Amino acid sequence: MRHFGNNDLYTYTVKRVVWEKFPHVEVEYAFKNRDKTDLRPYIGRIKEKVQELHGLAPTKEEIEKLRQTGYMADAFLEALAQFRMSADHVEVGEKDGRFDLRIRGPWYQTIDLEVPVLQIVNEAYFESQNTPETRNEGDKRLGEKIQRIKQTAREASETEHAFPFRIIEMGTRRAFSPAWHGHVIERLCGELPAILLGTSNLYWGEKLGLRLYGTFSHQGPMAMQTQVPIQRSQKAWFEL
Numbered sequence: 001m002r003h004f005g006n007n008d009l010y011t012y013t014v015k016r017v018v019w020e021k022f023p024h025v026e027v028e029y030a031f032k033n034r035d036k037t038d039l040r041p042y043i044g045r046i047k048e049k050v051q052e053l054h055g056l057a058p059t060k061e062e063i064e065k066l067r068q069t070g071y072m073a074d075a076f077l078e079a080l081a082q083f084r085m086s087a088d089h090v091e092v093g094e095k096d097g098r099f100d101l102r103i104r105g106p107w108y109q110t111i112d113l114e115v116p117v118l119q120i121v122n123e124a125y126f127e128s129q130n131t132p133e134t135r136n137e138g139d140k141r142l143g144e145k146i147q148r149i150k151q152t153a154r155e156a157s158e159t160e161h162a163f164p165f166r167i168i169e170m171g172t173r174r175a176f177s178p179a180w181h182g183h184v185i186e187r188l189c190g191e192l193p194a195i196l197l198g199t200s201n202l203y204w205g206e207k208l209g210l211r212l213y214g215t216f217s218h219q220g221p222m223a224m225q226t227q228v229p230i231q232r233s234q235k236a237w238f239e240l
Helices: 009-021 040-051 059-068 074-081 107-129 130-156 178-191 202-208 219-224 230-238
Strands: 026-030 091-095 097-107 168-171 196-199
Touching: 009 107, 009 219, 026 107, 040 091, 040 097, 040 107, 059 074, 059 178, 059 202, 091 107, 097 107, 107 219, 130 178, 130 230, 168 178, 178 196, 178 202, 196 202, 219 230
Parallel strands: 168 196
Antiparallel strands: 026 097, 091 097
16 A cells, blocks of 8 residues: 655655745656666556555544644644645656666645665565565664664774664665565564664654654755756755
8 A cells, every 4th residue: 555655754844845945846757777777678567556546535643643743834744634645747658779767847835755666666576576485685784784783783882982773764765565564664663662763764653653854855955956057056945
C-alpha cells in the first residue's frame, strides 16, 4: 500500500519555499542511471507502480507531524492538506535505446514525486528477488549490522574523548521495497532505542513516533540557477 508520507522531510521543507516563492515555476526531473544496468525490461512494471501514487493525499496525522517540527507555516500546511499527487506528471519509456524516466510539470505539483518514483524503480528491479530466502538473509545481515552499531556505540563511550554515538535513518529512496524499509526501521527502533535519533521518512516518523530529520536538498540551488545568474544562485536560495 502506498502512502503520501513515504517521502523525505526535505521534500516538504523545499515544497514550502516553492509554494511561497515559486508557485508557477515549471521543472523537469530526469532519471540518470549511474551504472550500465538495463532497466528497459522493467518499464511496464514501473508504469503500473507509478499509477499507485495517483491521488495520494496526506493524512491528518502526517500534517500534524509536520506541524510539530515548529517551522512549517500553518497556511502552507492547510494548502498541503488539500494537495493530491498526480501520476500524470511522470513519463516512463525508452529513448535512443535507453531507459528514460522524467517528471514534468509545476514544481509545487511534482516535487513530491521524486523520492517515491526513485523508490519504485528500485522496487521494480528487485521484485524478482523478493523471496523468503532473500528476506531471511537480509534479516540476518541487518542483525549483524545492528550488533556492529551497538559495538561502535560502546567503543565511542569508552574512549578518552567519549561521545554519544547516534544514527538517523535516511533510506527511503534506496529501499529494497516499502515493506522491507518499514521492517528495517521497526527493528532499528526496537533494538537501538537509545541510538536511533529518528528518520527522514514522514510516514514512518508519524507511525512510530520518531523525530523527523532532513538533509539539505540540492533542488533549491539547482532550480535557482534558472532564476538568477549561476554565480549568485546559492546565495539567492539561502537568502529566501
